[in-house]
Amino acid sequence: MKSPVPMHIPDGFLSIAVAGILWLVSLVFIFIALKKAGKEIDESRLPLVGVLAAAIFAGQMLNFAVSGGTSGHLLGAALAVLLVGPWPAVLIMTSVVVVQALVFQDGGILTLGANLFNMAVVGVAVAYFVSSLFRRWFGRQRWAALLTAFTAGWLSIFIASLAAALELAFSGTSPANIAIPAMGGIHALIGIGEGLITLGAVSLLMASKPQLFDQTSKEKVKSSLVWIAGLIFTVILLVFSPLASSKPDGLEWVAEKLGFLIMAQDASYHIIPDYVLPGIQNEALATIMAGVIGVIIVIAVVTLLTRRNKAASQS
């Protein structure tokens, strides 16, 4: 089992302020989800949520080879949203992320708030936003459901990775003009795997148990809050990320004013020009180049590592 998804932020990678604020935001969201889902989940659906959490956790083990040793696999936020609606999906993803952190140490404990925010809040909200928007646009045909599955899967991964990159940049762990294009670029690729698996799963479930997707009574409680949250996360992260990555000094200024940086020293982000990107004057071009270089480095390293693992497991 190998995963090239650098989405679970370990302890030590976020400043206390960023980690604390995201803990607070996630807790508020999960608390609302508990209240809403308490109404929505009657007692008979309680085992459903617990077992689906276990199933999505186990489903993350299912992967497929892409090329050069990298593999596509599942995060599952979109799949959970499509199956049980947004609020129970928040609880399902919360359980998955918490058990990953507490038992398997995948992702830190102080940074658990941030990881919950990225995967259980942003991932779910974005997937729900896409699915209800597409339902309004395209109705309930089969092709529309499949398109929804793919897009919700892809976008939830992509936006969640932008959130993670911004958190790392805000903490001063990694400069924005490299972290954001690199994380976003890699996850735009990884998200395709997520989208395809979600699509495959939904098409199988539609064929064998169509009543799962028929019931409109599934969402007894209004979920407009999730819809709006999804819209806001998508727009803000899509607009703010390129801005932050082309103006890293601005982001750093904001982070410093708010006391987000790990350390108080002045750490102006000036990439040493002669080394990283010799001769490129255009800042936007340089940003894109930095992103491309980052992606290539990551893919190369992951490929090398997984090659070695494969060789070791074969011998």
Add this chain to the structure above:
Amino acid sequence: MPAGAFQRASYLPGGSALHRCDARVKLALLSTFLLTIALLPIGAWVVYALIGGLLLAGLLISELPLAVLCKRSLILEIPIILVLLPQLFIKNGDSLELAIFPYHHVYLSVMGLERIVSLLIRSWLSLQGAVLITSVTRFEDLLAAMRACGLPHLMTVIFGLMWRYLFILIGEASRMNQARASRSAAGQSGAARPLGLIIWNARVTGGMAGALLLRSLERSERIHQAMQARGYDGHLRGSSMEEPLTAKQKGLTLLFVLTGFLLLFIAYGWKMR
């Protein structure tokens, strides 16, 4: 999940003082430990060493094989570490000049290097601490401790149910993977149409995920019937932590918090010097 992370999961049975310690105290100790590390400044090497010593003491007290515990914390997620690398090339303060290429010198930021090394050390210390505590505490006890610390009832039930069926479903998923591999559908990277192969692979995997979810849905219905047959009334029975902490346990927690403050004090004092 990084490769091999599932090996970290197992609770290692034992009879040491750490195993017998109340899970609530262990939870408090771990939180203090992690918070202290997170608040430490960059480059406080002496304090990192002190904390390493504390951690080593903890590892020895647990009476578990040291090699096993350390191996668990070394399964790191490599890709996330790569986000640190750009720090090396940021111009602030001194820079290290390396003449690797004949006409092109490489500049490395000393402060960036210091930062990366500190960050990795602190990240590893946190990870090793969490590995230690989860190796000596059963998840059920951890859950009960979290319940005692105010985790909502609904969440406790969901976690409990998830935990009970997690390893059954992980087994099911790995059997599915095995079945696919023996049908020879595992990656044939040298295929003529790589894109088509990827999409086909993804569809197969999607079908597997769908089947897994479908089986889980049916399983959850059976679970609910079984729960009702046994008279489920919305409350889970099991170890609840009702009895209050003893003075000794409170004292231990307080001592640990004070040690944390002391270490922070030393770290910042040493830094100011």
